[in-house]
Amino acid sequence: MDGMPSVPDRSNGPALSPETMKRAYKDMVLIRRFEEKAGQLYGMGLIGGFCHLYIGQEAVVVGIGLHMKQGDKSITSYRDHGQMLVAGMTARGVMAELTGRAGGYSRGKGGSMHMFSREKEFYGGHGIVGAQVSLGTGLAFANKYRGSDEVSIVYFGEGASAQGQVYESFNLAALHKLPCIYVIENNRYGMGTSIERATASKDLSRNGEPWGIPSRKVDGMDVFAVEQAAQEAMEHCRAGKGPFLLEMETYRYRGHSMSDPAKYRQRTEVEEMRRTRDPIENLKAEMLRAGITEDVLKDIETEVKATVADAVEFAQVSPEPDPSELWTDILVEA
Amino acid sequence: MASPILMPALSPTMTEGTIARWLRKVGERVQSGDVIAEIETDKATMEVEAVDDGILGQILVPEGTQNIAVNTPIAVLLDEGEDAASAGDFARSSAPANESPATSPVANASAVATAPPSIAVAEDRDWGETSEITVREALRDAMAAELRRDEDVFLIGEEVAQYQGAYKISQGLLDEFGEKRVIDTPITEHGFTGMAVGAALTGLKPIVEFMTMNFALQAVDHIINSAAKTLYMSGGQMGCPIVFRGPNGAAARVGAQHSQCFASWYAHIPGLKVVAPWSSADAKGLLRAAIRDPNPVIVLENEILYGQKFPCPVDEDFILPIGRAKIEREGKDVTLVAFSIMVGVALEAAEKLAEEGIDAEVINLRSIRPLDTETIVNSVKKTSRLVSVEEGWPVAGIGAEICMIATEHAFDWLDAPPARVCGLDVPLPYAANLEKLALPKPEWVVDAVRKQFRD
Structure with a gap:
């Protein structure tokens, strides 16, 4: 079976329904194809500045998304396109923001790193590493203040886990029993610095221990494992028991940003991950094993391709923002 | 359909590059994500990945060629079953130039730079009868009035609740409003400021007390990058109704780290409002306006003034406009x-x-x-x-x-x-x-x- 994606043993875990697997597959393929297109448009000069792709990490956000309900809030750093799509933001609106057009979520004023949706409860899109952790703790604070059982999902990388405010936030969330799921997307490299060179902590999932924050270390390349962990964390938070920490062991295939040649890791390492651990291939194999046909998967892929093509088209025909937009949205009219 | 592979831009500033190496040969099948070439930019050697599946039909720019402009066709990708002849002549068709915006904002820079801020300001008026109160009492009364008026308002900071305020500004507020709305924090400015800004992005209206504005330096990233900019970056979707307040400037012999004025720091930032009360009336009227304002407002108080008495209108509705001297x-x-x-x-x-x-x-x-x-x-x-x-x-x-x-x-x-x-x-x-x-x-x-x- 050399060269085939490994299929995790599911004999003990609850299998997902065919419908749920199809949904997960569609979302993961959507992110993959969307990001590939974004890379292409960047190459064509249609997207500028910084652009950080999510390729390789799809299972994390999709697995967690399976347990999000209306009203749950999410927030992340600048590697954010996947989170937006899973939050239900349209591919058109996200892509048009990437190209800096009026049809983008921020009407072209945010760009790849700064998109938000009040409607979908997606709170950005933040460019300062670690800032989203205390902001996301505030989203959880608001949930509790309003007496809802909504949860705040806060994504950050293993690189951000070196920031002081992360631990200030852990303390505050534990102190106030805030419904906050901290998701460390450990993709092994904070830009060009490997985790071994960045932290003396051998196990990031234990970083919440001093505050008694329960946690799980999860195979973030396996959407089934992510989904199970997410369910446990969600139930914990919704029951009012305070924050939960999930360390997702994942991997990004691309460089940190578009201009990163990724010389800090061996090409064979990337190839090995893609060949044996790819989250989409793994899910696909599982679906085929469950009796879902190739045709069904093809249909999903075709649908996704059309969605992305439509977004790309929209992102190019949508006009640039009017110069008057310079002066709007600086302050809310009092 | 045959499609051109264009010379990609691989960094925010790249305009041209060198094809260092082709890693795939003409006729080979490539999948989206496969590395097909290496390109040298002024900064690094970068890998170029295929973005679509297909067959490499033609290489238009041989390896070693220098100064290839971004967006120049460098190869042709064919669909299954197509032959190279159907590729057309991509080499000759010039790359679509980036269209320049119809109206360059830069061209208008001088016009827009002087555009007046359109701030609606309510007029000040004669509020009638006054009584002598300290600035400290005025600030407390302002917070109490707004906490009564709006359930979404809460006060958060170090020693604001049980201790009744390090400078006794929040005296009595815990008793009246309870610990849900008057919240003691650990000494953790970066964390609690970020948390308060996050809560404000959802529509709550936090009053963040810094024991002194010097300590807000620990949290200045959230004040500037998170609170002041999110409205703009979100295209107007997400405002941040929050007040950051505390004593600013010199007190009395507390040394260099506790004696400095931050007015010009915050005044520099679009997206913030900044007020600096002198009298009790200023303090009460401006703080009430700050709490009601849908934007982040910095209230620069002064420790020496806290104990000074000034006449202040007794009218329960008394409030001052922000933006009027x-x-x-x-x-x-x-x-x-x-x-x-x-x-x-x-x-x-x-x-x-x-x-x-x-x-x-x-x-x-x-x-x-x-x-x-x-x-x-x-x-x-x-x-x-x-x-x-x-x-x-x-x-x-x-x-x-x-x-x-x-x-x-x-x-x-x-x-x-x-x-x-x-x-x-x-x-x-x-x-x-x-x-x-x-x-x-x-x-x-x-x-x-x-x-x-x-x-």
């Missing part, structure tokens, strides 16, 4: 512009000047951002002389801004160069005599005014 003393010979504790210094100076027959007008700015340009300019047109007075440092300070406003808008009315009185350009020393030497006093203002009449 107050003429505390009318005069015709020189305009003194001050804020916070320096308003008192300017008024003292005005009394001394009156003894010399100079009739000074004293403007209490109340609001640093937006600045009440109209009141300043009208006054200067009347008096033809301007001296700004601030406790902060001179370089890029509020005084520099005030003097420039006079120069820009009232140059022809000026009889002397505008002048500024500032704290000395040194960290504030501890020694009693040295500290006294470093901070503006009425005599400095009098001297600055005298110079304006000497020439």
Whole structure:
């Protein structure tokens, strides 16, 4: 079976329904194809500045998304396109923001790193590493203040886990029993610095221990494992028991940003991950094993391709923002 | 259908590059994500991945070719079953140039730079009967009134609840509003400020008390990058109704790290409002306005003023507009512009000047951002002389801004160069005599005014 994606043993875990697997597959393929297109448009000069792709990490956000309900809030750093799509933001609106057009979520004023949706409860899109952790703790604070059982999902990388405010936030969330799921997307490299060179902590999932924050270390390349962990964390938070920490062991295939040649890791390492651990291939194999046909998967892929093509088209025909937009949205009219 | 593979831009600044190596040969099948070539930019060698599945039909630019402009076709990708002939002549078709925007914002820069801030400001009015209260009481009353008025308002900070405030500003609030709405935090400015900003992004209205504004330096990233910019970056979707307040400037012999004015720091930031009350009425009226404002507002208080008494309207609805200065003393010979504790210094100076027959007008700015340009300019047109007075440092300070406003808008009315009185350009020393030497006093203002009449 050399060269085939490994299929995790599911004999003990609850299998997902065919419908749920199809949904997960569609979302993961959507992110993959969307990001590939974004890379292409960047190459064509249609997207500028910084652009950080999510390729390789799809299972994390999709697995967690399976347990999000209306009203749950999410927030992340600048590697954010996947989170937006899973939050239900349209591919058109996200892509048009990437190209800096009026049809983008921020009407072209945010760009790849700064998109938000009040409607979908997606709170950005933040460019300062670690800032989203205390902001996301505030989203959880608001949930509790309003007496809802909504949860705040806060994504950050293993690189951000070196920031002081992360631990200030852990303390505050534990102190106030805030419904906050901290998701460390450990993709092994904070830009060009490997985790071994960045932290003396051998196990990031234990970083919440001093505050008694329960946690799980999860195979973030396996959407089934992510989904199970997410369910446990969600139930914990919704029951009012305070924050939960999930360390997702994942991997990004691309460089940190578009201009990163990724010389800090061996090409064979990337190839090995893609060949044996790819989250989409793994899910696909599982679906085929469950009796879902190739045709069904093809249909999903075709649908996704059309969605992305439509977004790309929209992102190019949508006009640039009017110069008057310079002066709007600086302050809310009092 | 055959499609061209274009020379990609691989960094924010790349305009051209060199094809270092082709890793795939003509006729080979490639999948999306496969590395097909290496490109050298001015900074690094980068891998180029295929973005679509297909067959490499033609290589248009051989390896080793230098200075290939971004967007030049470098190869042709064929669909399954197509032959190279159907590829067409991509090499000759020039790459679509990036269209320049119909109207360049840069071209309009001079026009837009002077566009007036469209801030709707309610007028100040006569509020009738007053009583003498301290600035401390005024601030507490303002918070209590707004906490009563709006369930979404809460107070958070170090020692604000059980201790009743490090400077006793929140005296009694825990008793009335309970621990849900008056919240003690650990010593964790970065964390609790970020948390409060996050809560504000959902529509709650936090009042964040910094024990002193010096400690807000720990949290300044959230004030500037998170609170002030999110509305703009979200295309107007997500405002941040939050107040950051605390004592600012020098207190009394607390040394360099606890004695500094941050007015010009925050005044610099679009997306923030900044107020600096002097009297009890200022404190109560401006803090209430700050809490109701849908934007982040910095309230720069002053520890020495906390215990001072001033008349304050007793009307339960009393509130002041943000963005309006107050003429505390009318005069015709020189305009003194001050804020916070320096308003008192300017008024003292005005009394001394009156003894010399100079009739000074004293403007209490109340609001640093937006600045009440109209009141300043009208006054200067009347008096033809301007001296700004601030406790902060001179370089890029509020005084520099005030003097420039006079120069820009009232140059022809000026009889002397505008002048500024500032704290000395040194960290504030501890020694009693040295500290006294470093901070503006009425005599400095009098001297600055005298110079304006000497020439």
